[in-house]
Amino acid sequence: MTTASHPAQHHHVMGLSLHNTALGLGWVFLVVGVLGFIPGITSNYGAMTFAGHESGAMLLGIFQVSILHNIVHLLFGAAGLYMARTSRMARGFLVGGGIVYLVLWIYGLVIGGDSMSAANFVPFNTADNWLHLALGVVMVALGLWLGRDAREEMKGRAM
Template sequence: MARNRHGGAPAGPKPAVQLAAALVAAVFLLIGVLGFVPGVTTGYDDMTFAGHTSGAKLLGVFQVSILHNVLHLLFGLAGLVLARSVAGSRLFLGGGGAIYLVLWMYGFAIGFSAEHSVVNFIPLNGADNWLHLGLGFGMLAMGLLLSHRAGTGEPLDTPLDRP
């Protein structure tokens, strides 16, 4: 029987929560990169570092800036690191979902009439707000529902100390 690098039995397939976290993280990385690609991002020449004045739109719909794209890249990298464990995957999906719901509330609070306000520093537009709502609920649901061993009668993993 083959052994893993720690001398133990080989690992089985990754739990669904880890696969979901890795997939979501990879999508964030892809979106972060595509935000810097002219053509995929319309108005690329009008992109600013931050703020509501950025005229760039990813796929012609979602307002982006350099800061916005960098945040997507960092979020994706964090997700890939956290997806290495079940607890980290839950943290990324559940915590990330909560972050995106807060971001949606922020976008809702500044309102569509305030899209061109200095408080809109990321920047966000109406399409971003709806996407953040969907991401928030989707990530939160995956983090909660794709629990490893959930429903088997066994105790759930303890956070952050399991591989």
């Protein structure tokens, strides 16, 4: 006998599934995007620019943000919520999104942390670079790990 349920919810390890991991990260990115627009949570809110290193706004007093940076978080969060719908899309969000964050980490290293260069258009600071490295590694690792377990579980069902 089989039961109908969301296909991305079946594959889990230690309470983590591709579905709930992508969904959780999607919500986190949405919340971070919203918090970036709230004065007080974002210090120097009046110094926020649309884009560029000139933005003086700091989310939680640590991470340099701009309107563009906050919009990117909102879009990334929406993508996570949408892609959590199936195992394949959730894995794509985790692995693909993780790769994007690793590329952003490398980009941040190339342009230099706290750079005043025009190439620092999002903008990034040293704290952002460390966060991008951590997010990239964790997202890729979870996508590969949970995706592997999901494939093994599907093979077991086919036998």
